Amino acid sequence: MIDIICGGQAGDEGKGKIASYLSYTGDYAYSVRIGGPNAGHTVVLNGVKYALKNIPSGFVNPKTKVVLGAGAYTKTEWLLEEMKKTGVEDRLIIDPNVVLIDERQTKAEKEDPHFMQNIGSVGTGLGQAIKERIERRDIKFAKDEPLLAPYVKDVYEVLNKATSKGEKVLIEGTQGMKLSLLHGEYPFVTTRDSTASTFLGEAGVGPKYVNDVFLIFKPYVSRVGPGPLENEITDEKELERYRTKGHEVGTVSKRLRRIGRFEMEMAKRAVMINSATKIAITHIDLFEGNDAGTIKTVNDFSPEAKAFLKKMKELETVYPNPKVALISNGPDVLDMVGNAD
Ligand code: GTP
Numbered sequence: 001m002i003d004i005i006c007g008g009q010a011g012d013e014g015k016g017k018i019a020s021y022l023s024y025t026g027d028y029a030y031s032v033r034i035g036g037p038n039a040g041h042t043v044v045l046n047g048v049k050y051a052l053k054n055i056p057s058g059f060v061n062p063k064t065k066v067v068l069g070a071g072a073y074t075k076t077e078w079l080l081e082e083m084k085k086t087g088v089e090d091r092l093i094i095d096p097n098v099v100l101i102d103e104r105q106t107k108a109e110k111e112d113p114h115f116m117q118n119i120g121s122v123g124t125g126l127g128q129a130i131k132e133r134i135e136r137r138d139i140k141f142a143k144d145e146p147l148l149a150p151y152v153k154d155v156y157e158v159l160n161k162a163t164s165k166g167e168k169v170l171i172e173g174t175q176g177m178k179l180s181l182l183h184g185e186y187p188f189v190t191t192r193d194s195t196a197s198t199f200l201g202e203a204g205v206g207p208k209y210v211n212d213v214f215l216i217f218k219p220y221v222s223r224v225g226p227g228p229l230e231n232e233i234t235d236e237k238e239l240e241r242y243r244t245k246g247h248e249v250g251t252v253s254k255r256l257r258r259i260g261r262f263e264m265e266m267a268k269r270a271v272m273i274n275s276a277t278k279i280a281i282t283h284i285d286l287f288e289g290n291d292a293g294t295i296k297t298v299n300d301f302s303p304e305a306k307a308f309l310k311k312m313k314e315l316e317t318v319y320p321n322p323k324v325a326l327i328s329n330g331p332d333v334l335d336m337v338g339n340a341d
């Protein structure tokens with residue numbers, strides 16, 4: 001059985017937080033990451049913060065093997081560094097077709113004003129590497145790097161065997177609905193589609209064994225780069241709260257994220273395109289008085305938070321009728337207020 005985690009907005013919805021919670025409290029045999037190091041997932045475990053470019057957030061469960069699918073891009077040095085930090089050397093699997101970004105590609109991207117200014121790239125070299133892969137240039141893969149040899153294994157085989165035995169797999173998507181190359185707000189999008197079906201393909205499994213598709217939302221929308229943002233908040237005093245309490249500073253880019261009000265129509269679109277079955281809401285603590293520690297059940301939420309959750313029920317009416325299942329009220333893995341029903 002496979003569960004997939006997808007972003008319902010413009011990325012940074014807290015997919016890392018939800019993935020780590022599901023993994024920590026669940027029994028996934030494998031936690032898979034795809035996509036590139038331009039989208040950092042943040043995991044906070046017992047007060048220790050991990051900003052992860054590549055290692056799946058599911059690493060928090062020592063019984064879960066961590067996997068990079070063929071649709072993943074990384075830099076060898078970043079990967080080695082993160083492996084050490086997270087202590088996953090003995091449970092890491094890397095697909096031979098994972099692309100290794102090199103310095104030349106990073107430099108080319110950073111020097112390209114179209115990438116950097118028009119699109120708002122974070123300049124890791126990922127965009128350049130994907131471009132070269134599409135052009136069938138001579139690029140470097142994980143199978144070409146001796147340092148990674150101990151971890152290289154066909155991921156499609158590992159995952160298909162696991163699902164055939166009834167083991168559970170978690171696929172962690174990156175970015176979000178608004179950033180999808182196919183369905184997002186072109187040209188202010190990333191270099192690939194960022195919805196559930198693509199994440200599966202990038203991992204090397206088909207849709208047959210999918211159980212739940214978790215779609216993640218914050219009560220507001222944040223964007224790192226240029227592009228549409230409905231009802232953007234410009235009041236500096238209000239923005240301060242998002243930047244401090246909401247940590248709305250880019251994990252990879254370190255840029256201050258732009259903030260806008262919740263976009264309902266985009267959210268409905270995301271439910272359909274991802275075939276969401278479960279909704280997870282993060283950052284509910286951005287409404288005053290809803291911090292982890294003070295809230296035990298949904299009944300304890302402030303009127304403002306309750307009103308927002310009520311509004312989110314509208315998403316349950318959109319086919320395939322996902323249920324609001326998880327509500328997160330803090331960055332730590334276990335800051336979570338279970339079921340909204
Ligand atoms: P992308 O793949 O880049 O889209 O990342 P992401 O969706 O994993 O989000 P990211 O970790 O980049 O950003 C979310 C930030 O919010 C991190 O700093 C998290 O620690 C933090 N965070 C996650 N959930 C909550 C929450 O419920 N409340 C608060 N206050 N912070 C949260």
Ligand code: MG
Nearest residue numbers: 012039040251
């Ligand atoms: Mg991020």
